[in-house]
Amino acid sequence: MNELSVDHLLGIKYLNINDINLIFETADHFKEVINRPIKKVPSLRDITIANLFFENSTRTKLSFELAQKRLSADIINFSSSQSSLKKGETLIDTVNNILAMKVDMVVIRHPNPGACMLLSENVNATIINAGDGSNEHPTQALLDSYSIKEKIGHLDNKNILIVGDISHSRVALSNIYALQLQGANVMVCGPKTLIPRYLNELGVLVENNFRKALEWCDVVNMLRLQNERMSNSFFPSTREYIQQYGLTMEILNSLSKNIIVMHPGPINRGVEISSDVADSNNSIILNQVENGVAIRMAIIYLLAQKKTLNS
């Protein structure tokens, strides 16, 4: 298997295990490249990529930009706050106008689930999903799995716990798909109001007791409360949330085994995770950020290769 089975990266749902293995293998090589004195390869020097961010982003946007620059691609950046969308232009028109300037690939973050799918069906460019509403965030899930694999070797039959705001999290859904594809057991934990009912159908274990869930897992991925997507009050107070689901060093030390702690960022220190846990040896949060660039380089490289072959 030297190429991906998909032409766009819309979600983990559309990938198979060979795709994931190929992305990881390619990311291994790029990780070596980005640790050289000159961290750049000329592969994509004839490609232009548009980064369309219709929602705020720091890490993902920087990580994508860096990955594109490391591959020698030309890039243009666009954010919705400065765009003609405010003047009533549709998403497809906006993107087609950008593509008319000879852009080959589009990285898009959008508040509406399915925006990437819509684009992939209506415009002539490779689409990479950088997060669509509460649907998927495939590159985050891939870098999470890659980071776990790097730390513990493999995911087969490992117990991975995702804690927090599952309902509003695109990271959670993409992670569930990716982890299950690689043979891991997935459990979610959080207030009942923030756990969607359909999760049982996905074969995910649900546990409301944080302590029990932590004893079960090998790796815990602590999610942020997505306050910007919450229209109602889903729990009594942040203080109560911290008491029930906040991960502290005290809890971590009281567990019967050593577990790995992850966080997709941005961290709300003192809410879902305490500062000492975030900075502890158990935490691989900064490894996730480093791996993010390598994983995104691999995805862009493999999709760019695909596009030429098809055309």
Place this chain on the structure above:
Amino acid sequence: MKGFFFKLNFKYNLVSKNIILNEKDLEIIVNRLACQLIENHHDFSNTILIGLQPRGKYLLERLIHLLKNTYKMKVLNYGLLDITFYRDDFRRREKTLKASSTDNLNVEGKNIVLVDDVLFTGRSIRAALTAIETFGRPNQIELMILIDRRYSRHLPIQPDYRGRQIDVYDNQKVIVNWKEKEENDSVYIIDKK
């Protein structure tokens, strides 16, 4: 007898195969290449031998084995370099290429010898020169090639050390077999399909 052998070969493999070097020839050539390296690089203290992935690896391993065991070289620096991301035919090839691993190479101020099995258009070597630069600024770079395909270069690149120079038609391919990977040590020419 020789004609009969080739007829049989053609019949069973459906590809005409013209053997250029056998195991003994290869042994003599690799030994000579090792001696030429010693002649120019003395104790190898400031030299790095770099095998180009994927096929240069086997010639490099043979050289290292000889230099260490037969010629008792104490200091030998060597590694492997993959050039997939530096190729000029990315998005232009019909078949996709899979990258191989690259070692951590400290090339700053060093004398580099690139080692590969076949020199054809010279484009892989051009890619390797770009790839080497990403590790630092070497003092000098030389090229060692087992089989040099004459009259086929697309770029002004020539080897400093060559095992054998041969003339091959464009529609033919040179295959180098190493017993570590294939059944035996041999070099032969086949017609491309």
